[in-house]
Amino acid sequence: MTYNDAMQRATRVTTKYEHYGPLYDLVLATLPEAPTVLEIGIANGGSLQTWREVLGPDARIIGVDLNERAIAMRDEGFEVYILDTGDPASWEVLRRDLAGTVDLLVDDGGHTNRQQVEAVVHGIDLVRDGGWIVIEDLHASFMREFGNPSPFSAVRYLNELASDLHRAHPRSSVPPKHPNLARSIEYLVSSTSWTALRVGHWNAASRDEFTAGTDATLMDYDHRWDSSSTTRKIGALLPGPVKARARDVALRLTQAVEMRSLFRADARSSAKDRSGPPTAR
Numbered sequence: 051m052t053y054n055d056a057m058q059r060a061t062r063v064t065t066k067y068e069h070y071g072p073l074y075d076l077v078l079a080t081l082p083e084a085p086t087v088l089e090i091g092i093a094n095g096g097s098l099q100t101w102r103e104v105l106g107p108d109a110r111i112i113g114v115d116l117n118e119r120a121i122a123m124r125d126e127g128f129e130v131y132i133l134d135t136g137d138p139a140s141w142e143v144l145r146r147d148l149a150g151t152v153d154l155l156v157d158d159g160g161h162t163n164r165q166q167v168e169a170v171v172h173g174i175d176l177v178r179d180g181g182w183i184v185i186e187d188l189h190a191s192f193m194r195e196f197g198n199p200s201p202f203s204a205v206r207y208l209n210e211l212a213s214d215l216h217r218a219h220p221r222s223s224v225p226p227k228h229p230n231l232a233r234s235i236e237y238l239v240s241s242t243s244w245t246a247l248r249v250g251h252w253n254a255a256s257r258d259e260f261t262a263g264t265d266a267t268l269m270d271y272d273h274r275w276d277s278s279s280t281t282r283k284i285g286a287l288l289p290g291p292v293k294a295r296a297r298d299v300a301l302r303l304t305q306a307v308e309m310r311s312l313f314r315a316d317a318r319s320s321a322k323d324r325s326g327p328p329t330a331r
């Protein structure tokens with residue numbers, strides 16, 4: 051059963067954006083039998099019922115909400131915590147009870163920057179390797195009523211985290227800004243308003259190169275980089291000691307010229323035809 055089909059069987063109200071369903075189907079395909087799901091934000095309880103429909107009677111389904119009335123969901127077989135996820139003390143309670151046991155943590159609470167970022171920073175302790183953290187409704191990062199756009203928006207944080215996965219590579223010249231978190235995430239999947247982080251603690255050796263095959267006669271190693279670029283020609287003319295530094299500077303300058311227009315580029319008209327009329331910027 052798909053997530054969206056299961057949602058339609060809920061008797062209690064739940065509202066999601068339609069495209070979340072197929073994204074959850076991708077996540078659900080990776081979960082073990084009888085998984086543990088924790089959703090922040092119970093509201094009327096319909097999303098807890100949806101998890102029960104799609105995951106079956108043996109799944110452990112846990113809801114968290116500020117609203118004490120959500121306790122009523124215990125009568126339907128769900129575990130319920132009444133907590134404020136914007137308060138670090140709440141995460142202490144969840145860590146004490148659930149550390150390393152959750153297969154899927156969904157944040158659909160109050161959508162403030164703080165709550166969404168706390169769900170990643172603290173949620174990582176609750177989720178087992180191979181599990182997921184999903185943050186819903188990330189368009190809040192671009193809504194004035196949430197104090198956004200802001201350098202402290204949740205999307206800004208997630209973009210930094212995505213960059214950290216690259217910074218954490220052994221050949222990167224720059225260390226990650228959040229090294230422990232970066233080494234606890236295997237990868238991110240993002241769509242409109244929805245980002246999923248696949249949790250997995252990894253060490254640098256797992257990012258080592260892996261080579262197969264014996265026939266290496268085809269590749270021209272002079273073409274490994276862009277050998278025609280102005281930068282490389284400038285670099286080739288310079289004497290030894292100043293060469294490396296001068297090449298760095300030349301690379302930055304020529305990139306600034308060459309890349310500016312690319313960074314401003316949108317898709318060509320064929321892509322516009324596929325995506326329908328342009329929306330307001």
Ligand SMILES: C[S@@+](CC[C@H](N)C(=O)[O-])C[C@H]1O[C@@H](n2cnc3c(N)ncnc32)[C@H](O)[C@@H]1O
Nearest residue numbers: 064065091093097115116134135136158159160
């Ligand atoms: C968007 S609704 C949840 C919808 C529900 N997940 C669904 O799909 O049907 C948001 C819920 O988060 C709760 N909430 C808001 N801020 C919260 C916080 N800081 N901690 C816990 N729950 C919070 C609200 O009480 C509300 O029930």
